[in-house]
Amino acid sequence: MSHEKSYTTEEIAKLLRISKLTVYDLIKKGELPAYRVGRQMRVDESDLEAYKTRAKGGYRAAAQPVAYTLPVPGQAQPTTGRNVIISGQDVSLDLLSSHLEKSDAALRPLRSYQGSLNSLVAMYTGKADIVSTHLFDGETMDYNVPYVRRLLSGHRFVVVNMLARWAGFYVQPGNPKQLLSWTDLSKSGVRMVNREKGSGARTLIEEQFRLASITGRDVNGYEREENSHLAVAGVVARKEADVGVGIEKAARMVGVEFVPLIKERYDLVILKTEENGALLKTVMDILHSAAFSKELEAVGGYDLSQTGKIMYETW
Structure with missing residues (x-):
């Protein structure tokens, strides 16, 4: 019986020439199927090749975050612990x-x-x-x-x-649209990328819009949603949007500029x-x-x- 080759997250990161955190982000979003063996996450070779094929074709799987390490319903689980x-x-x-x-x-x-x-x-x-x-x-x-x-x-x-961490805007290098406050997102010609409903970043956006008397209809791109900080920063990095909201770490990882607005707990x-x-x-x-x-x-x-x-x- 043949056994399919599988890779660790470290090996995937080296093969794709991306950071290990980016690999975890792909797994979290469901774009790269993975499973746990002991303490390690592993990805089958066929799933890696399928992901690479989709990426080359410009296709991005629109999946919700998946908890791959949760028990599978109906599958026998260890009885101790x-x-x-x-x-x-x-x-x-x-x-x-x-x-x-x-x-x-x-x-x-x-x-x-x-x-x-x-x-x-x-x-x-x-x-x-x-x-x-x-x-x-x-x-x-x-x-x-x-x-x-x-x-x-x-x-x-x-x-x-x-912990606490800074949340703010992801913008193009040099911040050419001069996006410095929440009301700036409703400027003509500004395109935003949003976070999914139920996320902390989406709640921050909704509350700040409410305080600033902004509605989703006032903001171009409000309906476009991504499922992680890295995904939002990536959209801005590819110039598919002028601004997104997230944490500082993701901005450093993808190379966009970060405008700090609030230190979130x-x-x-x-x-x-x-x-x-x-x-x-x-x-x-x-x-x-x-x-x-x-x-x-x-x-x-x-x-x-x-x-x-x-x-x-x-x-």
Whole structure:
């Protein structure tokens, strides 16, 4: 029986001459099918060739983010230990998953790559154990807590800070359209690219538009959606749009200019249940550890001044 060749994410990055983070982004968006073997993600050769064929033809798969590491329905799962589903899209969550796995052999971290709102809904329905959120509320000018309180009504939970990071505009080098504020997006001749509904970036856009009395009809390109910061920055880099909204790190990766607008708080949410007692303690220990901080600092672009601080807690 023949066995198809497969590649690790590191090998894919070298073959395609792209960064490992870009490989993960392709996997998250469903453009590059992958699966987990132990602690490694792998891609079959046939799926890699199919992706390269689509890329050469200019075709980009319009897929929603897929959680490839989640258990397959109906498939037998190991009977020992506990699956812990971590939902969110930032690479810091992959680092958290790795530390969880090392800290407690009884925990099996599984990654789900959903936006902030969809992650909270998954937690409410019992389909996520740790979720990340960066949701701006224009009424309170605060992050996350107003949304968590509404969506997890009736649950006991804790909101703890993971990190902070700058969000802003991706623009062409030199910012030729002089896009410096939210109202500038409604200028004549400006094309934007949007994020998908349910993401933290989309919530930021909607809230800032509301505060500035802008509607989607006022902005050219408002209906075009992408499923990640890298994808939005890529659209701007290819000059298919003049502006997009996302985090600073993606701008550096694809070579577009970044206009910082707001420092967003990136928090974790965990339900306070009897089952989660040990999990919560382990997560807090990781967030306060020097090893975890060092890894986050190595990624770059993060403010770790409040990492591990409890921002809100129910009793």
